[in-house]
Amino acid sequence: MRRVTNFSAGPSTLPYSVLKKAQAEFTSYQNTGLSILEMSHRSKHFEEILFDTKQLLQKLMNIPNNYQVLFLQGGASLQFSMVPLNLFHRTNHAYYAHTGTWSEKAIQEARKMGEVTMISSSEDKAFTYIPPIHLPNHPSADYIHITTNNTIEGTRYDTIPNEFDIPLVADMSSNILSEVYDVTKFGLIYAGAQKNIGPAGLTIVIIRDDLIGKAPQNCPTMLDYSTYVKTKSLYNTPPTFSIYMTKLVLEWLQKQGGVEGIEKVNKEKARLLYSFLDHSPLFHSKVEPKFRSIMNIPFTTYNAELDQLFIQTALEHDFLELQGHRSTGGMRASLYNAMSIESVRKLVDFMKLFEQSYLLEGNYVSNKDL
Incomplete structure (x- = not known):
C-alpha cells in the first residue's frame, strides 16, 4: 500500500500503528458488533473510552487534581471567543502577546467582549522572534494570553513567563504534547486536536478550578465551561471518533x-x-x-x-x-x-x-x- 510523507501543518500525519489499530477495530470495536462511528456516546463502552482518554492525558501532562480536562468542539478558533466570554468577570480587560496570525485572530475576538491591551508584539520584524512581555506598573486584567507555538511563522516560546499573579492562558494547538510543560504555570490551556493529539473535530481544554463558573448569566449554555465540567463533556454528543483516535494516539505516545x-x-x-x-x-x-x-x-x-x-x-x-x-x-x-x-x-x-x-x-x- 502506498504511503506518502505528509508534512502538513494540520490535519497532520498520524502514527501508522494507530491507523492500523483503528482499521482493525473499525467495523466492530472490541467485538461489540458496532463501529465507534455508530456507538452511542452514552454507552458503557464509549464512557470507558472517554474516561481512559482523560486519564491518559492527565498522566502524560502531569495535570494536577485542581484542573479539569474538557473535550469540546469548534477548534481553537472557538476558544478565541470562549476564553474571554468565560474569564472576563472582574475587569473585562485582558493582556495579549501578539506573535503571529493566530494571536491576531484571538485578539480580534476578545475585543468584541472587552478591552484588550497588547503587552508585546513581534510584528516589527515580521513575527520572526518572540518578544518579551511588559506589563504596566499596576497591572489590571483578568488574564494574559500567549500562543506557545506559532504554526505559520515558525516561532515558539523557549521559556514560559510565570512571574505574574494574573492567570496565564495558552493556545497550545500546534505544540501540545511535543515537549514538557509545567501545567501549574497556566490557568487555562486549549488546543485543537488535529496536529499532535488526533484527527480534526476535537478540542482539548485544561482549566484550573478557580476559573470555572465565571461566565455571565446570559452566556449561551454551549459556550460555558461549567456546562462541560458538570456533564463530564457529555452535555451533547461529543466528537466520539476523534476522542477514540486520541486515546489510541495517547497510548502510542506512552510507548514512546x-x-x-x-x-x-x-x-x-x-x-x-x-x-x-x-x-x-x-x-x-x-x-x-x-x-x-x-x-x-x-x-x-x-x-x-x-x-x-x-x-x-x-x-x-x-x-x-x-x-x-x-x-x-x-x-x-x-x-x-x-x-x-x-x-x-x-x-x-x-x-x-x-x-x-x-x-x-x-x-x-x-x-x-x-
Whole structure:
C-alpha cells in the first residue's frame, strides 16, 4: 500500500500503528458488533473510552487534581471567543502577546467582549522572534494570553513567563504534547486536536478550578465551561471518533516514553533540518535561532519561482504539503510527534540533491537527477 510523507501543518500525519489499530477495530470495536462511528456516546463502552482518554492525558501532562480536562468542539478558533466570554468577570480587560496570525485572530475576538491591551508584539520584524512581555506598573486584567507555538511563522516560546499573579492562558494547538510543560504555570490551556493529539473535530481544554463558573448569566449554555465540567463533556454528543483516535494516539505516545521521550525525538528532528538550513547556500530560515519552533519549520530560497519548483518536485517524490501558508509563501515542514526521524532525514537528503542540481546546472533542476 502506498504511503506518502505528509508534512502538513494540520490535519497532520498520524502514527501508522494507530491507523492500523483503528482499521482493525473499525467495523466492530472490541467485538461489540458496532463501529465507534455508530456507538452511542452514552454507552458503557464509549464512557470507558472517554474516561481512559482523560486519564491518559492527565498522566502524560502531569495535570494536577485542581484542573479539569474538557473535550469540546469548534477548534481553537472557538476558544478565541470562549476564553474571554468565560474569564472576563472582574475587569473585562485582558493582556495579549501578539506573535503571529493566530494571536491576531484571538485578539480580534476578545475585543468584541472587552478591552484588550497588547503587552508585546513581534510584528516589527515580521513575527520572526518572540518578544518579551511588559506589563504596566499596576497591572489590571483578568488574564494574559500567549500562543506557545506559532504554526505559520515558525516561532515558539523557549521559556514560559510565570512571574505574574494574573492567570496565564495558552493556545497550545500546534505544540501540545511535543515537549514538557509545567501545567501549574497556566490557568487555562486549549488546543485543537488535529496536529499532535488526533484527527480534526476535537478540542482539548485544561482549566484550573478557580476559573470555572465565571461566565455571565446570559452566556449561551454551549459556550460555558461549567456546562462541560458538570456533564463530564457529555452535555451533547461529543466528537466520539476523534476522542477514540486520541486515546489510541495517547497510548502510542506512552510507548514512546511519554512527553519526555518524544521531546528528545522532536528536538533531534528539528536539529537535523535546521542544521541543514543554516549551512545551505540555497535554503534559508528567517526565524531567529533562539525562538525557532521544533514543530513548524518555515524556509525559503528567497525566489518565489524556485520555491514553487521545489514544492512541485517534492510532491513528485511523495513529500506532501511542503508549501508555506498562503499568507507567507515559501515552504514549511511540520514535524509533529508522529513524523519519524527517518522521514526528516529523507527530506534533508532530498533537499541536498535539489540544491546540488540547482547549483550545478545553472538555475535548473532536472527531475531525472533527483
